[in-house]
Amino acid sequence: MAEPFLSIQHVRKSFGATTVVEDFNLDVAPGEFVSFLGPSGCGKTTVLRMVAGFEEPSAGKIVVAGKDITRLKPNQRNVGMVFQAYALFPNLTVAQNIGFGLKVAGMAKAAIDSRVAEMLDIIKLPQMADRYPYQLSGGQQQRIALARAIAPKPKLLLLDEPLSALDAKVRVSLREEIRSIQKKLGITTIFVTHDQEEALSISDRIAVMYGGKAEQVGTPFEIYNRPATKFVANFVGTLNVLEGKVTDASAGKVQVNAQEVSLKGKLNGSKSGDTLSLALRPEAISLARQPGHDTSLSGEIAEVHFLGSVIRVRVGIGGNTVSLDTFNNSTTPPPAVGDKADISFSSGDMLVLH
């Protein structure tokens, strides 16, 4: 990565005896859109609030455009932020809300009016200038909050679960709008969410967080297809985890329920007799052997759920259960519980979880 625009270095945050963020490191390139993804309590919002200046790190530093901002107050950072609860000022009109930061900065009235009009055009609400927040829908309020955050041309945009208070349909359209505005303005953005679909769909990179640490930082493709840890694999998407025993580490051979599976490459760091967790995405598995599938395992149909266009099947392989979806075919009835079944997949799709 070229010179990072935002650099979070060895940041730690404790509240009394409880450490909520541990040695968090992240470099964000200029104009990049990075999402912090994780379950509640993983520390993602705390990191964001430290970047905003609302919380002071217990250790480490935060650098923006080469300047250490760790001890700066929030109003000295030139950072824009959108809150989950919108946080529009109820006593001000839409135009006054958007112009608030500009007025505080001492900008002339004509310049404020022009910038407010520009912002209202960007968020496609030009007719709303004189309305009050209570006269707007949730989606409209959040767009105004976005316009207010970017109006003073901040160096960095922070989005703290901005979509979670909205209904599903608005959420999808607004997330696309946020991404398109962010790309248009080229503003470096941190987006906090617990919704994996949101993070996967709009981010350049995702930092998956758990227990106050970044478990993995990567592109959505890497996070989904090459999860680095068991937590990432489980948290992002649906995953089948199989327990296996290493039979030949140098040849990459593992035994799952007395059936041998050959993995691509050596099993570095493992030795024969070690137990391993192997992961497979449901979409990588077929009930019958498919072209390109070099591995198969035998088991028994444990559950069948007919969902219309899709049939969800769970296959028991010893102590492991593998979930997979097949398309409904009007000429072929779904398999019955208790039937013998072979599943097949490409050994390259099987991941070793650490």
Add this chain to the structure above:
Amino acid sequence: MKSGKFWAWVVFLLGAAYFFIPLIATIEFSLRMRRGVYSFDAYKVVLGDSQFQATFLFSVVVAIFTILLGVLIVVPTAYWIRLRLPQLRPIVEFITLLPLVIPAIVIVFGYIRMYGSNSPLPFLGSNLGANALLVIGYAALALPYMYRAVDTGLRTIDVRTLTEAAQILGAGWGTIVARVILPNVLIAVLSGAFLTFAIVIGEFTMASLLNRPAFGPYLQNLVANRAYEPAALSIIAFVITWGCMSLIQILSRFAPKSANRPN
């Protein structure tokens, strides 16, 4: 069901009679100054009395300063308690309630002892000092009403998020309190202000013991020496109080609608 409604009406009418009969009697009595006919003579005498005008003006000015002092003390305190020190809220609430349980006479004797002309802070050594002490004393007396009103107002807005939203947009504490917090609790502040006004206009103990030319001692003096004028004064005071209450109702219509919480 019908019997329930009947008894509800009986209770309502008894309550209304309890409230209105003394009021009507006072109004009727205040109009009987001229023998044999109803007239506004008592009101003319009261309103034309230079002492009435001077003491009423004095009390109005004192009330305005008391409101300003109360707002300056209570708004930042209640705001800070909600924002940063919520664990101190019960303690602060207890302190604000003390003027309800400590009689005004105790407070004023304390003031006289503490701030007499021989003390290190001789408030009572000059008229200005004594007036300032009266304002401070009234601010303490009005604390339970002012604090509760402002705190209730703050409860209706998301203080922390609004503060953070203003901070991240570059606002300092002064701007946040003046442009974000105060306008959103203005109606609550006004409610507290009108209650303070009503307390100050009729207060007797502090003004009398600090020897201030306030409306309360004037009222007491009039009651002791005249017949019809005190009744007229009571009605005037009643109208002022109800005027204040009506103003609260009218102004509350202009309160900003709270839309900062998601559904």
